[in-house]
Amino acid sequence: MDQQNRKSSRTEIRRRKKQVEMRRKKQRRRVAFRLTIFFLIVGILITGAVSLAWNLIDGRDAASDQKSNSFQIKERTGYYFHPYYFEEENSIDGFFLGSSTSYRLWVGPTAFHETGIAVYGWTAKGLHPLLFKYMIEDILESQDPKVIVINLGNFPRFEDSYAEENITRVTDHMKDGPIRDEAIESTVNMFKENGLDNMITDLDWYDNPTDEEVVGYERIRGKEDREYVDRNSKYKGFMVSIESTQRDTYGEVQPLVDYTSEINDVSEEILYDLLDYCKTIDPEVIFVVPPANLEADAQARLNMTAQIVEENGFEVFNTNTEDFREEIGLDPLEDFYDPRHVNAYGGIKFTKYFAEYLQEKYDLEDHRDDESYNDWERAYDEMMAELGI
Secondary structure (H helix, E strand, O other), rough: OOHHHHHHHHHHHHHHHHHHHHHHHHHHHHHHHHHHHHHHHHHHHHHHHHHHHHHHHHHHHHHHHHHHHOHHHHHHHHHHHHHHOOOOOOOOOOEEEEEEHHHOOHHHHHEEEEEEEEEEEEEEEOOOOOHHHHHHHHHHOOOOOOOEEEOOOOOOOOHHHOHHHHOOOOOOOOOOHHHHHHHHHHHHHHHOOOHHHHHHHHHHHOOOHHHHHHHHHHHHHOOOOOHHHHHOOOOOOOOOOHHHOOOOOOOOOOOOOOOOOOOOOHHHHHHHHHHHOOOOOOOOOOOOOOOOOOOHHHHHHHHHHHHHHOOOOOOEOOOOOOOHHHHHOOOOOEEEEEEEEEEEHHHHHHHHHHHHHHHHHHOOOOOOOHHHHHHHHHHHHHHHHHHOO
């Protein structure tokens, strides 16, 4: 009996051990399953978080690009706007002011090479016309130019087509002082008076810039290094880029028109204010209608702008005539890279002609034998080598 009991006991022990082992195996499988699910969820969360972070970064960058055409573009503008301040005082004969059509059209090194005149292209992409008089004020603090050329190309733009970078590309890179302060204040006031609330909001940057923008802003405006200037603005305001030697491919030459069409009230008010200001300064002021291959309505608004200028007693040099195109050999299909901008071929053609005109009309000095102007001839040599033409 005892033996039978002992046998039964051992059997029960083995059975219980087996049950315990089975429970442990099930428990290990459940733990393994739960760990698998846990790590899978963690992996999904990490992947999602990384994706979200990149999307947020991309979204922030896209929003930044939409708002201000990116700070990098404003910084790039500083490369060829701010370096003007490194020119020697009272060394510049004249200035060519305007937007991107100007830094493609006026080739300062070519003008110097051909005639010896030192006429600097002080420009910014999409330059708002409101800033012209503040740029001139800035110039007159350190230079005594005989002539100032103003490009009329941006005046007929509809005011709501402007964005804050059309202001800040200049004001970000102007030297500190009351002229810059007045330029900013005047801009904001003009926007308020005309109900352009979107521009006022964007210009709040001046009151609350981001850390990233402050760093870039100070890096450009605070850099006083000749190597920096030589590297980033060798060509006296002329821009060399991939577009410089491209030909336009739109394949259609727009017929020239001689009639006029009204410009918007804001642009007209700014134009009259500029003309009143130009009557008070010593340098001669001449206005240029830049060469363009525009549709009829855009040409007509430019014609109206030119008419207002002439009625106020200023000379307008209109390049959009058959006579002018024929005289300098300007070909809309060969000498432009898009309908509004000449390429380097067109810019050089215009500059050779206009430089001689300026030198003769305003008795500008030939500096080619003056060693202090050697950087202008060096700029020409390096520019032509880079262009490969």
